[in-house]
Amino acid sequence: MIRKKTDTSFYKFSGTYKTYNPFFFKPKRLQILLEETQVEYDDSLNTKDTVFIYQLQAYDDDNDKSLKEIKKEFEKIHRQNNKKFYDSKSDEEKDGVEITAAGHDYFVAMHWLSPLSIAWAKIISRHEIVLALTLRFKISANEAVLPAVVFTQ
Numbered sequence: 001m002i003r004k005k006t007d008t009s010f011y012k013f014s015g016t017y018k019t020y021n022p023f024f025f026k027p028k029r030l031q032i033l034l035e036e037t038q039v040e041y042d043d044s045l046n047t048k049d050t051v052f053i054y055q056l057q058a059y060d061d062d063n064d065k066s067l068k069e070i071k072k073e074f075e076k077i078h079r080q081n082n083k084k085f086y087d088s089k090s091d092e093e094k095d096g097v098e099i100t101a102a103g104h105d106y107f108v109a110m111h112w113l114s115p116l117s118i119a120w121a122k123i124i125s126r127h128e129i130v131l132a133l134t135l136r137f138k139i140s141a142n143e144a145v146l147p148a149v150v151f152t153q
Contacts, residue, residue, distance in 0.1 A: 010036040010050070023131070024076075025069035027058035042112060051113070051136050052144070058131045062122055070131045074120045077133070078104050081116065089114075093121070100124075108146065115146040 017030040033055045041047040058073075060066040082088055085106035093101040103119030117134040137144045 010038070011052075012036065021058075022056075023058055023073050025058075025060070025066075025073055027060045027131075029059040031057045031059070033057070039113065049138075051138055054135045054137070056133045059123075059128050062124075062127045062129050066129055067122075070120050070129050073131060074102065074118060077118050081106055081118075085116070 012033075012035045014031060014033045017032065021027065021030060033053070035053045035055075036050060037053060039049050039051055041049065058070070060070065082104070086109040087107045089105045089107070091103050091105075092099050101119065101121035103117060105114035106116040107114050113136060115136050117136075118132070119134075120129065120131045122129050137146055139145075
C-alpha cells in the first residue's frame with residue numbers, strides 16, 4: 001500500500017557536537033545537518049522525489065596547519081571510498097592560482113543522484129576551513145536506503 005505524504009513542510013534539524021569527532025584531526029567545531037528536500041529528476045516527465053541530506057561539517061581556523069590536516073583527511077576519505085562506487089566526479093575551485101575548494105561526488109550505476117559527496121573549502125569571510133561529508137538517502141518501509149535502490153512497484 002502506498003500512502004502519499006500530504007504535509008508540504010520538510011523535516012530539518014542541525015546541531016553542534018561537543019565530544020564526538022570521527023576525524024584524525026581535531027576541528028574547533030563539528031556540526032551536523034539533516035534536511036529533507038525535494039529533487040527533480042532529469043527525465044521527460046520531470047519526476048519529483050523527496051530525499052534526506054545528512055551532512056557532517058568539521059570547521060577549523062584558516063591556517064597552513066589546519067589546511068594540511070583537512071586536505072589529508074579529505075584525500076584519506078577519497079581513497080577509502082573511491083573504489084566502492086561505480087563512478088566518481090571531482091571538482092576544484094581556484095582563486096587565481098590557489099585552490100580554495102575541492103570535492104568528490106560518488107555515484108552508483110545508472111543513477112544521476114550522488115549518494116555520497118565529500119568536500120573542503122575555505123570560508124574567507126570567517127577565516128575558516130570546512131570539511132563536509134554529505135550522505136543522501138531515502139526512507140523506504142521505515143528504513144534509510146540509498147536513493148538508487150528504491151524502486152516503485
